Amino acid sequence: MGDVLNFRDSAPASETPVALAAFLGASNATAVRIEPGEDARALLAHLDRLSLVEVTFPAFGDGRGYSAARILREAGYTGELRASGDVLVDQLLAMRRVGFDTLVPNAPLDPAIVETTLSRFADVYQKAVDGRTPIWAKRYEEA
Amino acid sequence: MYLYDKYDQAMVDARVEEFRDQARRRLAGELTEDQFKPLRLMNGLYLQLHAYMLRVAVPYGTLSGRQMRMLGHIAHKYDKDYGHFTTRQNIQYNWIKLEDAADILADLASVEMHAIQTSGNCIRNISSDQYAGVSADEVTDPRPWAELLRQWSSFHPEFSYLPRKFKIAVIASQEDRAAMRLHDIGLELVKRDGVVGARVFVGGGMGRTPMIAPEIRDFVTEDEIISYVEACLRVYNRYGRRDNKYKARVKILVHELGKDEYRRQVEEEFAHMKTLGLDPPVAELDRIRTYFADPAYETGIADTVDRSDPDFAVWLDQNVAAHKQPGYAIATISLKPVGGIPGDASSDQIKLMADLAERYSLDELRVTHAQNIVLPYVKKADLYALWQELDAAGLAPANLDLITDIIACPGLDYCSLANARSIPVAQKIANRFADIGRQQELGELKLKISGCINACGHHHAGHIGILGVDRKGTENYQLLLGGSGAEDASLGQITGPGFDENGIVDAIETVTNLYLRERSEGERFLDTYRRLGMAPFKEAIYG
Amino acid sequence: MKLLTGNDLASGDVIWWTGNGWSRHVGDAVDVADNGDALLASESAARRVNAAYIIDADATAAGPLPTHIKERIRASGPTVRTDLAINPEIEIVKA
Numbered sequence: 011m012g013d014v015l016n017f018r019d020s021a022p023a024s025e026t027p028v029a030l031a032a033f034l035g036a037s038n039a040t041a042v043r044i045e046p047g048e049d050a051r052a053l054l055a056h057l058d059r060l061s062l063v064e065v066t067f068p069a070f071g072d073g074r075g076y077s078a079a080r081i082l083r084e085a086g087y088t089g090e091l092r093a094s095g096d097v098l099v100d101q102l103l104a105m106r107r108v109g110f111d112t113l114v115p116n117a118p119l120d121p122a123i124v125e126t127t128l129s130r131f132a133d134v135y136q137k138a139v140d141g142r143t144p145i146w147a148k149r150y151e152e153a
Numbered sequence: 154m155y156l157y158d159k160y161d162q163a164m165v166d167a168r169v170e171e172f173r174d175q176a177r178r179r180l181a182g183e184l185t186e187d188q189f190k191p192l193r194l195m196n197g198l199y200l201q202l203h204a205y206m207l208r209v210a211v212p213y214g215t216l217s218g219r220q221m222r223m224l225g226h227i228a229h230k231y232d233k234d235y236g237h238f239t240t241r242q243n244i245q246y247n248w249i250k251l252e253d254a255a256d257i258l259a260d261l262a263s264v265e266m267h268a269i270q271t272s273g274n275c276i277r278n279i280s281s282d283q284y285a286g287v288s289a290d291e292v293t294d295p296r297p298w299a300e301l302l303r304q305w306s307s308f309h310p311e312f313s314y315l316p317r318k319f320k321i322a323v324i325a326s327q328e329d330r331a332a333m334r335l336h337d338i339g340l341e342l343v344k345r346d347g348v349v350g351a352r353v354f355v356g357g358g359m360g361r362t363p364m365i366a367p368e369i370r371d372f373v374t375e376d377e378i379i380s381y382v383e384a385c386l387r388v389y390n391r392y393g394r395r396d397n398k399y400k401a402r403v404k405i406l407v408h409e410l411g412k413d414e415y416r417r418q419v420e421e422e423f424a425h426m427k428t429l430g431l432d433p434p435v436a437e438l439d440r441i442r443t444y445f446a447d448p449a450y451e452t453g454i455a456d457t458v459d460r461s462d463p464d465f466a467v468w469l470d471q472n473v474a475a476h477k478q479p480g481y482a483i484a485t486i487s488l489k490p491v492g493g494i495p496g497d498a499s500s501d502q503i504k505l506m507a508d509l510a511e512r513y514s515l516d517e518l519r520v521t522h523a524q525n526i527v528l529p530y531v532k533k534a535d536l537y538a539l540w541q542e543l544d545a546a547g548l549a550p551a552n553l554d555l556i557t558d559i560i561a562c563p564g565l566d567y568c569s570l571a572n573a574r575s576i577p578v579a580q581k582i583a584n585r586f587a588d589i590g591r592q593q594e595l596g597e598l599k600l601k602i603s604g605c606i607n608a609c610g611h612h613h614a615g616h617i618g619i620l621g622v623d624r625k626g627t628e629n630y631q632l633l634l635g636g637s638g639a640e641d642a643s644l645g646q647i648t649g650p651g652f653d654e655n656g657i658v659d660a661i662e663t664v665t666n667l668y669l670r671e672r673s674e675g676e677r678f679l680d681t682y683r684r685l686g687m688a689p690f691k692e693a694i695y696g
Numbered sequence: 697m698k699l700l701t702g703n704d705l706a707s708g709d710v711i712w713w714t715g716n717g718w719s720r721h722v723g724d725a726v727d728v729a730d731n732g733d734a735l736l737a738s739e740s741a742a743r744r745v746n747a748a749y750i751i752d753a754d755a756t757a758a759g760p761l762p763t764h765i766k767e768r769i770r771a772s773g774p775t776v777r778t779d780l781a782i783n784p785e786i787e788i789v790k791a
Binding site: 136149 | 160171174175188309310312429430437
C-alpha cells in the first residue's frame with residue numbers, strides 16, 4: 011500500500027479490502043472496496059461490521075466516489091473511509107468534506123501543500139458530513 | 154443587488170490564493186497540463202484557439218457600475234481592449250496570459266467578482282431573467298433564489314466532478330426570457346395559495362441532442378429547494394453517463410430513464426436529504442431578498458417621453474420595455490451593430506456603460522443571454538439623454554429582437570471546438586438586412602448562429618437557426634427553422650442540405666421573403682412557420 | 697509537410713517549431729517529417745512547449761500553409777479582427 015494520508019485518531023486499517031460483490035456474497039471481511047459504478051447503499055445493512063470502506067478513483071474526473079462517501083456518512087458509518095487512486099491535493103478539501111478520512115493517492119502528496127490546502131478556506135457554503143458549520147448557519151449564530 | 158458579507162469575500166479571496174498557487178505550481182512544472190486543466194477550468198480559464206481565454210461570472214447577469222468598470226479595466230490592462238458577452242450572461246476575454254490570471258482574479262475579487270465554476274464539469278453560473286425585479290409580470294424577483302443557489306453550488310464537495318457541465322436558470326414569470334426550459338435545471342417561481350415556490354424542470358439542453366426539460370416537480374418551497382436540487386444532482390452524479398462525452402448531460406439520463414423514473418429516484422433521494430438539515434433557514438433567503446428590494450423610486454415624475462427626435466423614437470419603440478414602476482423604463486443596449494461582432498464591446502464602451510448605469514440606471518446593469526446589456530432603472534425623462542450618449546458610442550442600434558439582433562457564438566475565429574466561423578456569417582446577414590425599415594417589417598425574428606454542434610449560439614432555439622459544420626475541410630452551414638427558447642419552447646428543424654457562406658444568406662432572404670408573402674395579420678416569422686410547416690419553406694429554398 | 701505546434705505555457709501564445717527553437721510566426725516553421733513525435737515528447741518534457749501537437753501543412757511559395765482551415769485561423773488570428781492578426785499574410789480560404 012502506498013503512502014496513507016491519515017486524518018483519523020487511530021491507525022489506518024491494515025486489512026485488504028475485498029471487492030463489493032465478494033463482500034456481499036457471504037464474507038467475514040471487515041474491509042470492502044467500492045468502484046465508481048457500484049452502489050454504496052448496498053453496504054447500509056452491514057455498516058456496523060465494517061472497519062474500512064475504500065472508494066476508488068481510477069480517474070479523478072469521475073466524481074461518483076464523492077457521492078458514495080457522503081451517502082455512507084449520512085447513514086451513520088463511522089469507520090475508516092478511504093479514497094484511493096488518482097487523487098491530487100486539489101481534491102483534498104472536497105474529499106474531507108464528503109467524509110473521507112484516509113487517502114491513498116497514486117503519487118504522494120507534499121505535506122506542506124496538504125496543510126495549506128486544508129486551511130485555505132476558513133468557511134464552507136454547504137452543510138456536508140464533516141461537521142463544519144456552513145456560512146448560512148454562522149450568519150445566524152452571531153445575529 | 155447582492156453585496157458580499159465577510160464570508161463571501163473571504164471565499165473569493167481564498168479562491169484567488171488557491172489558484173495563484175495552482176498556477177505557480179503549473180508554471181514551475183510541478184503540475185502537468187492534464188492535472189492543471191480541470192483546476193484552471195474551474196476558474197474559467199481555457200486554453201483556446203489563439204491564447205488562454207478567461208470567462209468571468211456575472212451571477213444571474215446582474216452587475217453594478219463599479220463591477221462593469223472593472224471588466225473594462227481588465228479588457229484594457231490584460232487583454233486587447235475588448236470583451237465578449239456570452240449566452241450565459243457572462244463575459245469572456247480572449248487573450249489572457251496564464252502568468253496574469255491570478256492577478257486578474259484578485260482584481261475581480263476586489264469588486265466582488267470571480268470566475269468560479271464558469272467552466273468544468275461542475276455547476277455553472279446560475280442564469281436568470283434580464284428584467285428581474287423590474288417587470289410587472291413577475292411573481293417575485295427570481296434573483297434571491299439564484300443567489301441562494303449560487304452560494305450552495307460554489308465549491309460543492311459532492312458535485313465538483315460531475316459527468317458534465319450543469320446549468321441552472323431561475324425565472325419568475327410565465328414569459329420565459331432566459332431560455333429556462335433549455336437548461337439542465339430550470340426553475341419557474343409561481344405562487345400557490347399565496348406561497349411562492351418553484352416548478353422544477355430537469356433535463357433541458359441543446360448541443361448534439363437538444364431537449365426541452367420536462368417538469369419533474371410542480372412545486373418546491375423555498376425551505377426545501379436546496380435539498381431538492383441536491384437530490385437532483387446526486388442522482389445525476391451517480392447515474393449520469395460517463396462513457397461518452399456527448400451523452401453525459403443530465404438530459405440524456407432523464408431521457409433514458411424516462412422522466413417518471415428520474416422523478417422517482419429524485420423523490421427517494423429528496424426524502425432522505427430532507428432529514429439532513431441541508432436547507433438554510435428561511436431567514437437566509439429573507440436576508441438575501443433585502444438586497445433585491447425595490448429602490449427608492451421617485452414618484453410623481455413624467456410618465457411620457459418626448460418622441461420628437463425621429464431617430465430616438467425608433468430606438469425608443471424597439472429597445473425600451475415597460476417598467477413596473479410609473480415614470481421608469483427598461484432600456485436595452487444592443488451590442489449588435491450591423492457589421493459588428495455580436496456581443497463584443499470595447500473597453501471604452503464597457504466603461505461608458507458603467508458610467509451610464511451610475512448616472513441613469515441606479516448603478517445597475519444586466520447581461521442578457523442574447524448578448525446585450527440592459528439598464529433596468531432608467532427614468533423616462535432620462536431616456537433621450539441616455540440614447541444620445543449611447544448613439545455617440547455606437548451602442549444604440551435599434552434592433553432588439555429584430556433580425557440583426559443576432560446571437561452568435563465566437564465560432565471558428567476564436568474557438569478550437571468550432572467547425573465553422575459564425576461571426577462573418579452574422580455580419581453578412583446583418584449587412585444584407587441592414588435597412589431598419591426592412592428589419593421592422595420583418596418584426597420579431599430571433600436568429601441564432603452556432604459554429605459547431607455544442608450550440609453555444611443556441612441555434613436550436615432560433616426562429617431561424619444556423620449551424621456551422623465542416624464539410625470535407627470547408628465551412629458549410631445548415632439552416633434550421635422554428636425554434637424558440639421562450640415559454641413556447643420548440644426545437645428548430647433542419648431544412649435540408651447546407652450552404653456555403655453566401656448561400657446561407659440567400660437562403661435566409663428566401664425564407665423571410667416567403668414569410669412576408671404568406672403571413673397573416675399579427676404573425677411573427679415563427680408563427681407563420683408553425684402554421685405553414687416546413688414544406689413551403691423547403692420548396693422555396695431548394696425548388 | 698508536418699508542423700509541430702503548441703502554446704507558450706506562460707503567455708498562451710501559439711508557437712511553431714523552427715528547427716532549433718520556437719517562433720510565434722508560422723512562416724518560421726519547419727517540416728518535422730518523421731521526427732514529430734520525438735520532438736513533441738522532448739520539447740514537452742523540457743517544458744518549452746505546452747499542449748503540443750502535429751498538423752499537416754502544404755509548402756507554398758509564401759511559406760508553410762496549414763492544411764485545415766482551423767489551423768490556418770489559429771496560425772493567422774481571428775478573421776474578423778485582422779488588426780489583431782499575428783500572421784496576417786496567411787490565406788484562410790484556399791482559392
